Amino acid sequence: MPTRVVVLGAGFGGMELSTMLSEEAGDLVEVTLVDSGDSFVFGFSKLDVLFGRTAVDSVRLPYSSFRHPSVRLLRETITAIDPAAKVVATDAGTHEADILVVALGADYDLTATPGLAEAGNEFYSVPGAARLAEILAAAEPGNYVIGVCDAPYKCPPAPSECALLLHNHLVARGIREESTITFTIPLPSPVPPAPEASRALLAEFAERDIRFVPGVRIASLDGARGIVLLDDGRELPYDVFLGVPKHHAPQVVLDSGMAEDGYIPVDPSTLASRFPDVYAVGDVATAGVPKAGVFSEGAAKVVARSIIARLHGGEAPAPYDGVGICYVEFGDDRVGRVRVDFLSGPKPTGSLDGPNAGYAAEKGEWAASRRARWFGV
Numbered sequence: 001m002p003t004r005v006v007v008l009g010a011g012f013g014g015m016e017l018s019t020m021l022s023e024e025a026g027d028l029v030e031v032t033l034v035d036s037g038d039s040f041v042f043g044f045s046k047l048d049v050l051f052g053r054t055a056v057d058s059v060r061l062p063y064s065s066f067r068h069p070s071v072r073l074l075r076e077t078i079t080a081i082d083p084a085a086k087v088v089a090t091d092a093g094t095h096e097a098d099i100l101v102v103a104l105g106a107d108y109d110l111t112a113t114p115g116l117a118e119a120g121n122e123f124y125s126v127p128g129a130a131r132l133a134e135i136l137a138a139a140e141p142g143n144y145v146i147g148v149c150d151a152p153y154k155c156p157p158a159p160s161e162c163a164l165l166l167h168n169h170l171v172a173r174g175i176r177e178e179s180t181i182t183f184t185i186p187l188p189s190p191v192p193p194a195p196e197a198s199r200a201l202l203a204e205f206a207e208r209d210i211r212f213v214p215g216v217r218i219a220s221l222d223g224a225r226g227i228v229l230l231d232d233g234r235e236l237p238y239d240v241f242l243g244v245p246k247h248h249a250p251q252v253v254l255d256s257g258m259a260e261d262g263y264i265p266v267d268p269s270t271l272a273s274r275f276p277d278v279y280a281v282g283d284v285a286t287a288g289v290p291k292a293g294v295f296s297e298g299a300a301k302v303v304a305r306s307i308i309a310r311l312h313g314g315e316a317p318a319p320y321d322g323v324g325i326c327y328v329e330f331g332d333d334r335v336g337r338v339r340v341d342f343l344s345g346p347k348p349t350g351s352l353d354g355p356n357a358g359y360a361a362e363k364g365e366w367a368a369s370r371r372a373r374w375f376g377v
């Protein structure tokens with residue numbers, strides 16, 4: 001009888017894991033991949049939507065195109081996870097697993113920052129980016145604040161990209177000189193493990209008169225006064241707030257008893273949770289790496305190799321190294337390639353190549369290769 005692998009969440013992690021198992025374990029596995037959505041959207045596409053470079057419908061990759069022989073993709077909402085019994089309840093029934101992989105990503109909590117839902121906007125979800133796109137399409141001179149409410153957050157360079165692209169947008173509308181851009185993050189620098197990338201971004205901010213405020217969280221927004229309150233007591237005037245909300249694992253994960261401090265702790269070398277035959281990969285886990293698709297995919301590969309080795313009676317794979325490449329938009333069609341290594345040495349390291357147009361093309365190829373591998377397009 002094939003081994004029943006149930007994969008929760010069809011994002012970067014869940015799709016790569018399921019694809020590898022289908023390709024390399026064939027008849028030995030029966031993979032059930034569960035997601036509540038009808039389509040996948042790359043994280044960086046939200047910036048394209050935000051700045052009106054594309055429409056929402058053209059960045060959706062429908063799950064109906066995700067077809068792999070040993071994988072059953074079900075559109076169901078997961079309502080309960082019992083990690084000890086490896087049984088999952090959904091709005092359509094239950095799924096029993098021999099091996100369970102949780103790849104449910106991270107959700108946003110707008111209520112954690114008072115005033116954000118009523119008096120601000122966020123660009124980290126597709127609907128949020130689409131809403132802000134309408135505001136930016138009619139942007140007027142004013143004070144623009146890009147604020148990361150709390151850490152950890154997905155794709156640490158993305159808010160820096162937003163600041164640079166916002167500058168270009170306001171220039172194109174002819175209102176940059178009458179406007180201010182302020183960018184706040186809880187981290188000490190834009191990309192802490194890659195000082196070279198941080199220095200390059202800081203230089204770009206200075207050149208464009210973007211005020212950078214590191215090491216602060218957003219305490220609240222006061223829409224009536226047009227004030228962003230920082231957690232160190234400082235106040236920033238704003239007309240348009242482009243926020244990154246506080247993140248946490250989806251509620252169903254928090255309710256399962258698997259999470260600690262908002263996420264599922266795992267052994268970083270194997271991604272195993274403390275429950276036998278239950279793994280967690282990607283943004284939902286605490287594995288000592290940032291929350292980004294490239295790391296979800298890398299972690300998923302290690303779990304897939306370990307399941308495949310077990311089924312074929314082979315040796316356990318090399319431990320997860322936490323190495324990833326992020327493509328960072330610097331504006332004006334220039335992209336930097338940041339290579340970071342979180343787990344293979346005593347401390348995280350990172351380097352920057354570019355930015356230039358060549359890496360913009362490489363980023364396009366990176367996305368195209370995933371579209372082809374997972375969706376056959």
Ligand SMILES: Cc1cc2nc3c(=O)[nH]c(=O)nc-3n(C[C@H](O)[C@H](O)[C@H](O)COP(=O)(O)OP(=O)(O)OC[C@H]3O[C@@H](n4cnc5c(N)ncnc54)[C@H](O)[C@@H]3O)c2cc1C
Pocket residue numbers: 008009010011012013014034035036037042043044045046047076077078079103104105106123124125154155158250252281282283284291292293294295296326327
């Ligand atoms: C603006 C922005 C730019 C980004 N740029 C990049 C980038 O350039 N490079 C990069 O590597 N990363 C980037 N990211 C980050 C990247 O999008 C995420 O880190 C990545 O998607 C995480 O992958 P994952 O598999 O862990 O989870 P996800 O891709 O989030 O997938 C989780 C899945 O679980 C499903 N799910 C959740 N709860 C339930 C439930 N109860 N029932 C059923 N299904 C459920 C969701 O529908 C979702 O499909 C960016 C993110 C943003 C917001």
